[in-house]
Amino acid sequence: MSAFEKLLQHSEKVSHFSHLSAICGWDQAAMMPAGGAEARAAAMAELSVHIHNLKTQPQLGEWFNDADNETLNVEQQATLREMKRDWQQANVLPQALVEAQSLAGSRCEHAWRTQRTENDWAGFEKNWAEVVKLSQEEAQIRAEATGLSPYDAMLEIYEPGTSSASLDIVFDDVKGWLPDLIDQALEKQASESFIAPSGHYPAAQQKALGQDVMKLLQFDFNHGRLDESVHPFCGGVPSDVRITTRYRDDEFVQSLMGIVHETGHARYEQGLPKHLAGSAAGEARSMGIHESQSLFFEMQLGRSSAFIAQLASLCVHHFSGHDAALFAVDNLQKIYTRIKKDFIRVDADELTYPAHVILRYEIERDLINGVISHNDVPELWDTKMQQYLGLSTAGNFRDGCMQDIHWTDGAFGYFPSYTLGAMYAAQFMASMRDTVDVEAAVRRADLTPVFSWLQDNLWSKGSLLTTDELVKQATGEVLNARHFKAHLQQRYL
Amino acid sequence: MSAFEKLLQHSEKVSHFSHLSAICGWDQAAMMPAGGAEARAAAMAELSVHIHNLKTQPQLGEWFNDADNETLNVEQQATLREMKRDWQQANVLPQALVEAQSLAGSRCEHAWRTQRTENDWAGFEKNWAEVVKLSQEEAQIRAEATGLSPYDAMLEIYEPGTSSASLDIVFDDVKGWLPDLIDQALEKQASESFIAPSGHYPAAQQKALGQDVMKLLQFDFNHGRLDESVHPFCGGVPSDVRITTRYRDDEFVQSLMGIVHETGHARYEQGLPKHLAGSAAGEARSMGIHESQSLFFEMQLGRSSAFIAQLASLCVHHFSGHDAALFAVDNLQKIYTRIKKDFIRVDADELTYPAHVILRYEIERDLINGVISHNDVPELWDTKMQQYLGLSTAGNFRDGCMQDIHWTDGAFGYFPSYTLGAMYAAQFMASMRDTVDVEAAVRRADLTPVFSWLQDNLWSKGSLLTTDELVKQATGEVLNARHFKAHLQQRYL
Structure with a gap:
């Protein structure tokens, strides 16, 4: 042997x-x-x-x-x-x-x-x-x-091949246009009104709805399950992917889109190359690419008006007896694209999310490289929150630097993956549109061409290629934040 | 160390x-x-x-x-x-x-x-x-x-300390009175009529009923769960015992008593000595003692009229809209004590079950000891079925010697545990009655004294004692089939 x-x-x-x-x-x-x-x-x-x-x-x-x-x-x-x-x-x-x-x-x-x-x-x-x-x-x-460098060596755990030098360039670019974009979008949304969910949405009905959405997203129930947990996640193994969600009785919005998100993770796992199962080459490429799939499902597909229309008709089916105006496509769309400058990353919307990540990235980079001390963090946090989102966290540690679990047990280098994922997702969608009529596929509720593109270009590759090679082969270029910016402008302006 | x-x-x-x-x-x-x-x-x-x-x-x-x-x-x-x-x-x-x-x-x-x-x-x-x-x-x-001897060495895997010499004596005794007892009971039941379940019993309602019965049986839900599987079983670990059942839409009788049975296994596991967890001395004593607990719950407790009365009121609560006459205590009792001479062990009632086991015991004993050949089995099966239950399996292998999974992968020596369990259960109940008013406890729906007796005398002992020591300390004597006979006579004559 x-x-x-x-x-x-x-x-x-x-x-x-x-x-x-x-x-x-x-x-x-x-x-x-x-x-x-x-x-x-x-x-x-x-x-x-x-x-x-x-x-x-x-x-x-x-x-x-x-x-x-x-x-x-x-x-x-x-x-x-x-x-x-x-x-x-x-x-x-x-x-x-x-x-x-x-x-x-x-x-x-x-x-x-x-x-x-x-x-x-x-x-x-x-x-x-x-x-x-x-x-x-x-x-x-x-x-x-x-x-x-020390921080780049930590990045290597989650995002092999990504350096802080390249992140600095990309994130500095985002910082250049994001605050203005957020303000413009807020101004636009200020005059909008919508109907929020009210009443009672039993968990059993939400689960049936979620399973229907997973079917629309071609989740393979012969190789996976949907269950409940306090913190939703995607676990299990590629041949048996377990996703979870959490139901609230008084609304269905979060859980429903949470299921779409986890289904993105799940389909990546289900689509990994079976002949490489059991070896590192058969595993997901990186945290950022993993997140690119959940965010492709949640942000690129899930919040598109064509997909919202599908969700709307499923909601009407599963929540009969509720106010039909709530499930109007336009209303659901407003709910799902509502933005707000706020303190908490995990509750943040698509548009403000990168600000939360960039702030953390800049702080943890300097912390791990020994440029700042851990005692500098609260003040830095406050300064950057004011700069990026106009909010002060002075004295408010709970909603500031103490809000995330990641740093408590030393997971430094992980945060950038979230926004890398969002950027890759936008880039994949832009590239997919060259050959696939995504909207038409969603409107006829047969997303096969979308998933074929992802399967062929991403899922089937496992870790055979480096991230740069993977992205370049799929889209013709390495990471380019321009697609993310264009996507956000198109959706929020 | x-x-x-x-x-x-x-x-x-x-x-x-x-x-x-x-x-x-x-x-x-x-x-x-x-x-x-x-x-x-x-x-x-x-x-x-x-x-x-x-x-x-x-x-x-x-x-x-x-x-x-x-x-x-x-x-x-x-x-x-x-x-x-x-x-x-x-x-x-x-x-x-x-x-x-x-x-x-x-x-x-x-x-x-x-x-x-x-x-x-x-x-x-x-x-x-x-x-x-x-x-x-x-x-x-x-x-x-x-x-x-070869067969006794196999028995040792499941029932350490039990010999075929002692089983021969006990089972020969049973063979002496069981066929007559079955015939007398059948004669008595021939003139009885009862209402069988009909209509629709949704799984969710059956599950809620099952959980209520488990609560009555003081199953610790902080250390266990109830779920579904094709073949019901009790699994998991003592700190987290997983029992399963299978629901049929058209009746609730089997699943309900199945849950009582598995809860008996579960409470034994939950009651094992925690300070010995992780060592063989902290485990269940034997298959027969394990079965004695499930059968204590199912047969001694579960089919007693006091317990059936509890089940009846829970059924009325969970299956509102059904014919009340079905849930009359006397009717449920008839359903749960109905006997029939039939071919299949797993479907057999309490009274005919020992005949199925003794038949298997006698055949596997002689097979493993080399007294007979595997080709003799179908004919022997037919002869013994005629002798014990008056049924012929000539040419009917499916409902004869090919019915069980045990022998297909060599689990010889296991079958006696079932009837040993039934006998121990009867002996434990007889002994418990000396100090505990079991019926009164069941009637007031607080079975604490029953479970305290089991906990103190059996569950807490793990495998610290040999089976003979355990049974003798708990009941003052080693296995004595007289209690089983008395129990069957009292219930079926």
Whole structure:
């Protein structure tokens, strides 16, 4: 057996355990009663250790060395590259640091859950200092291993191939036009009126509606499910993708579009190359590309007027007895494109969202590169919020720098993925329109040409190409924020 | 760290992986879409291999030797005994035999699913010959390791401490009075009439009813769930017990009592000693004792007139609009105690069930001990069915020796557990009545004294005692079929 084949076999073994982890993780969030938590946490921790042990077995280094000298075809070379990337990520950090981070992160996140409610920056800062310090150490080690700057080495975890130099250029461009665009859109919407949902929308009806929307989006129910959890997510494995949502009795708007979003993630997973299942090359390309699919579904497709018309008729069908004016296409469209300058990222609309991300990106970049201290963050946050969205968070830590979970356990480098995803989504739509009449497909409720384009150009590629290669092959150019700007202008002006 | 402590730690590690296996196994039956089956099977197989590898690590032998010389208290001694039993079970068979059995069993079971429908004994017999041969080999190896007869060595897997010599005595006694009792009961029921369920019983209403019954039975929903699967079962882990049922739209009777049955299994699991979780001593004592709890719930409690009265009022509440006469206590009682001589074990009533089990026991005992050949089975089945239930299965393999799944993959030695469970359940009830007014507790819908007795005498003991010790401490005597006979006479004559 060649070294490459040994690596493949080993990778498949690891993926079997990851499968169990994904299903039990989904169960934890969607099914498990509270009393099962402690024993489950212990079982999951044991599994994590086992997976880590598999990924750090000493013979792998030799196999990678040997495989480098073996004759491999293009697909095998890409597979080897991705397996190696995965292996390097698992082996680059000393075990003591990983354990210290896990401990500090758990402590900080756990305390944050009450500290945030209490607006307790002083309490939070004590735990967070350690998390930041350990993340800086991590970034330093990763920097030395890769020859990148500390923050770029962190970006590499989530967005391989993306640098802060390129993000600076793209985000500076966005900062140049976004605040004006937001103001113009707000002015336009100021005079608009619409009917908001009121009354009672039973969860069972919302679920049936959601399943119909998933069918319209050609979600494969033979390879997946829809369930409920407090924090909606897309989990499971490509052959069995589990998406979740959360229903509120008093409205259906959020849950419905949440399902569209998660279905985007899900279809990417369902469309990954089956012949590469179990190897890193068969996995999703990056967090940003993953998010590009959920946002393609949610923002590019989901909030288009043709799609809103489909949603409207499904709503009428499932919520009979409600005011028909609520489900008028124009009314639903207004609800789904309403914008507002506000504090909270997770509640932000499509237009203000990039401001939230760019703010976080600039702060975490400088924090990880050691340019600023963790104690500078609240003031910087306030300054940038005023600059980008005209809101002050002075003294309001809860709705400012303490609002997100990401930083509490050291996930620095993740935030840019959200806006990269939004940009890629706009670029994919622009390119798709060259060959596909998207609106006509949506109007006849057969989106097959849309999904064929995504399947052929993106989903089927797994991680065989780098992000730049993938985007260039699909759209003729690498990331170009112009498409995102054009999309926003077209929708909001 | 002492050898005993090392063994405990290792046992806990194994139990973490078993936890994942239990949850993913439940998911497979209750949640997984069909398309997820292949990847799941591969992941579960990898996990099985891993668990087997852990259980057969060479250093365990040394640790067991060392632990034998360590000073242990009574509970630790019992824990060591059970860990050793588990270890011996995992190590006694050569890997080649285990693999051959797995292959032959899968092939036989898979083909059986169509062969049974087609009444194809000739086809079945070809695959089954290999399964029987390999099981005979297994029994021989187990016999040599334990000094028992081949069949007794198989019994040891499911019912440690039980011998065919003792089963022969108990079952011969049952055979002496059961056929007459069945005939007398049938004669009595011949003149009775009752109203059968008709109309429509929506699954959602049946589920709500089932959950109410589970509450009455003090199922801990903080440590468990109720879901649906094709074959109802009790799975999960003690901190998170998953029971399932199957709803039919046209009746509620089977599912409702099925839930009572599985709740018995579940409460045993939920009541196991928490301080021993993760070691073999903290697990259920045996299959027979497990079944004694489900049958205590289903037969001793569930079919008593006091409990039927509780079910009746819950049915009236959940199925409003149906004919009230159906839910009259006397009518429900007749439905739930109706007996019939019939071919199929899984559909059999309480009174005829032991005949089905004894028939299987006698055949599998002689088959595994090499007294008969697998080709003798159809004729023997026919003879015994005529003898015990007055029915002929000549030429009817489908409803005869091909009806059960157990033998298709070599689970010889399991069948006696069902009737042992029924007998233990009757004995526990008789003993409980000495100190607990069971009927009064059920009538006031607070079964706490019943469950306290079970908790104190059975559930909290895990596997600390042998079955004989457990039963003797709880009831003052070892297994005594007299209580079962008295119970059946009291109910059916």
